[in-house]
Amino acid sequence: PRILILGPPGAGKGTQSVNLADTYGVEHITTGDALRANKDMDISDMDTEYDTPREYMEAGDLVPDAVVNAIVDEALSQADGFVLDGYPRNLEQAEELEGMTDLDVILSLDVSREELVDRLTGRRVCDDCGANYHVEFSPPEAEGVCDECGGDLIQREDDNEESVRNRLDVFDENTAPVIAHYEDHEGFVAIDGEQTPDEVWDDIENAVDEHA
Ligand code: AP5
Ligand code: ZN
Numbered sequence: 001p002r003i004l005i006l007g008p009p010g011a012g013k014g015t016q017s018v019n020l021a022d023t024y025g026v027e028h029i030t031t032g033d034a035l036r037a038n039k040d041m042d043i044s045d046m047d048t049e050y051d052t053p054r055e056y057m058e059a060g061d062l063v064p065d066a067v068v069n070a071i072v073d074e075a076l077s078q079a080d081g082f083v084l085d086g087y088p089r090n091l092e093q094a095e096e097l098e099g100m101t102d103l104d105v106i107l108s109l110d111v112s113r114e115e116l117v118d119r120l121t122g123r124r125v126c127d128d129c130g131a132n133y134h135v136e137f138s139p140p141e142a143e144g145v146c147d148e149c150g151g152d153l154i155q156r157e158d159d160n161e162e163s164v165r166n167r168l169d170v171f172d173e174n175t176a177p178v179i180a181h182y183e184d185h186e187g188f189v190a191i192d193g194e195q196t197p198d199e200v201w202d203d204i205e206n207a208v209d210e211h212a
Pocket of ligand 2: 131
């Protein structure tokens with residue numbers, strides 16, 4: 001299936017995309033991870049305000065469309081089924097995506113703003129394998145150590161309170177209209193993202209099985 005997962009920062013897109021990739025054997029295409037892996041690439045020839053993605057990401061601002069569109073276009077051209085996570089984040093990107101692929105299922109995770117701040121400021125990620133934890137909601141067995149691979153757990157540069165608040169403002173201004181745009185699309189399903197991860201996953205599996 002071709003799956004799009006939408007929602008604000010911290011809604012659980014990354015967490016549930018991993019389940020989707022495992023269960024349906026699809027490619028997890030995530031612009032956030034792709035950009036984090038290429039934070040220092042030179043984008044100055046794209047007529048951008050900053051020379052690398054890093055400055056935008058640390059502040060919680062959007063990386064310029066041209067950079068992100070190219071990443072997604074390349075990744076989609078190599079994937080059969082996929083779950084697309086972190087894109088599109090504004091209406092211009094949504095329009096680009098329409099020229100790249102059709103979608104079978106569009107999942108929209110809903111979570112309140114207060115909960116998002118708690119989730120993001122408490123998140124820890126494995127520096128080696130990228131696994132996701134939360135100091136309170138899904139702690140690792142040993143503090144600071146990844147259950148999967150034994151790697152160190154670190155806090156993302158943009159998970160400090162100031163960047164988090166900016167990311168949520170950027171979401172309200174740029175990405176909320178994208179969700180509204182998809183609401184009438186075939187295969188659109190709104191999911192209550194404030195349930196436990198397992199309950200969210202049940203709803204997601206039902207939605208995908210119904211539409212894909
Ligand atoms: P990106 O990496 O996409 O970050 P994001 O959208 O802010 O999303 P997150 O990864 O923070 O949250 P998530 O929804 O995946 O939640 P998660 O599962 O981790 O983007 C980062 C930056 O890159 C952007 O700010 C921008 O600069 C740039 N960028 C990326 N894409 C771009 C684009 N298209 N255009 C321009 N710029 C772009 O969960 C969060 C936490 O909550 C975890 O700790 C988790 O354990 C916990 N949790 C998850 N589910 C639950 C649950 N049900 N109950 C309790 N806790 C839960
Ligand atoms: Zn790990």
